[in-house]
Amino acid sequence: MKSFNIKEIIGNKGKIVFDDLSIVDISLGIEDNINNLKEDLLQVELANGNLLDVGWNPSFDIEGYFNVCIIKDYDWMEPFYQKECNQWNDLNELIKEAINFNLGK
Structure with a gap:
């Protein structure tokens, strides 16, 4: 089984609050x-208090996509950053791009 190494991707830029992505092969x-x-x-939870959120929408749907967001000030209705993809x-x-965007890079 090969999984995402979330800790390696995040490094010291945040704290993992919830992770079901690492169990996906x-x-x-x-x-x-x-x-x-x-x-x-x-x-x-990123170092500046923003949240990195990753999900598959719609859940369990083969026609779905990964949704990668940065949430600022808990404003889930208008993400600070949002992009979609459907490949590993x-x-x-x-995820890397979102973290860099959050850091202003």
Whole structure:
């Protein structure tokens, strides 16, 4: 089984609050993991108090997508950053991009 190494991606830039993303086997395709792909997969409290949120929308739907957001001031209706993808490699890059965006890089 191959999983995301969230701690390696996040480094010292935040604290993992919730992580069901690490239990997903990324060596398998999306279709083989669909029973694990849900709206709430990962939440990280970033050093500046913003939240990194990752989910699959709609939950358990093969036609869905990963939603990567930065939430500022707990304003879930208007994310500070938001992008979507439907591939493992893209998800890894979007998480890194979101963290850098949060840091103003």
